[in-house]
Amino acid sequence: MALLELNHVTKNYNSQFCALDNVSFSVDEGEFVSIIGPSGAGKSTLLRCINRMVEIDKGQISIDGVITSSLSKKMLRKLRTKIGMIFQHYNLVDRLTVIENVLHGRLGYKSTLAGIFGKYSQTEKAQAFRIIKILGLEEQVYKRCDQLSGGQKQRVGIARALVQNPKIILCDEPIASLDPNSAKIIMDHLRTICKEMGITVIVNLHQVEAALKYSDRIIGINRGKVVFDGFPENLTPLQIREIYGSESDDLMPDLGERHAG
Ligand SMILES: Nc1ncnc2c1ncn2[C@@H]1O[C@H](COP(=O)(O)OP(=O)(O)OP(=O)(O)O)[C@@H](O)[C@H]1O
Numbered sequence: 733m734a735l736l737e738l739n740h741v742t743k744n745y746n747s748q749f750c751a752l753d754n755v756s757f758s759v760d761e762g763e764f765v766s767i768i769g770p771s772g773a774g775k776s777t778l779l780r781c782i783n784r785m786v787e788i789d790k791g792q793i794s795i796d797g798v799i800t801s802s803l804s805k806k807m808l809r810k811l812r813t814k815i816g817m818i819f820q821h822y823n824l825v826d827r828l829t830v831i832e833n834v835l836h837g838r839l840g841y842k843s844t845l846a847g848i849f850g851k852y853s854q855t856e857k858a859q860a861f862r863i864i865k866i867l868g869l870e871e872q873v874y875k876r877c878d879q880l881s882g883g884q885k886q887r888v889g890i891a892r893a894l895v896q897n898p899k900i901i902l903c904d905e906p907i908a909s910l911d912p913n914s915a916k917i918i919m920d921h922l923r924t925i926c927k928e929m930g931i932t933v934i935v936n937l938h939q940v941e942a943a944l945k946y947s948d949r950i951i952g953i954n955r956g957k958v959v960f961d962g963f964p965e966n967l968t969p970l971q972i973r974e975i976y977g978s979e980s981d982d983l984m985p986d987l988g989e990r991h992a993g
Contacts (some may be wrong), residue, residue, distance in 0.1 A: 741755045752756075753957045754957070765933070765935050773956065775905075808934050816902070817902050818886070830869055887921065894931075943964065
């Protein structure tokens, strides 16, 4: 069943520059989809439109059957609890500990006052500890986030998204700042979360190889238009060229090595 649907979505910045041009696709529950494309193609704009951090100009986006543009502030806040976000630069509060950052994922469920005073139930704390353990961060629980490596910070970001109990996780270049080993750990966790917890994952990636290895489906964007939407095994060098244009030669992966399983 489709969890996310985009129908003819267009986004113009400053009423003239077209960042998304008539984009339509749907994503099923439990699917792992990578969005690839060159710098400036519109990948971040796409994720921001999905959670309504950016308003679209034309078309329609629905999540779990709800048309996002028609939601009141209150209903939008409720919908956003179902959408976990993971960022390239982690967006953690550096001076706070791992557990405090992870519990921030619960803020969308709380009144402003309860949030300010950091009032979390025993159930919420137990859930946060459980997720921290799954992500292999139990030794870091009480460490300040500015003492962590990039890979550990990104795992905190994933844990914070998971305590929301999301239906979908949107990841904006989650491995762009990481070394290959940390990047693999993050992509492995995202794949496990998708396949074992049934959470839909949409990942913006610059690395074609990672997209080929981890995705059920790849969507290629160039200048705001979807130019490829299909299975990794159907992404040919010609299509990679169409997606990336002149950047493609540096990015051309060894197409022999494919899926993570
Ligand atoms: N707030 C904004 N105001 C005006 N133009 C913007 C704004 N945000 C993005 N753009 C433009 O929209 C286009 C798409 O940007 P976007 O960040 O979505 O691309 P991207 O594919 O995520 O790129 P990258 O891989 O470099 O992050 C770019 O040309 C960018 O300059």
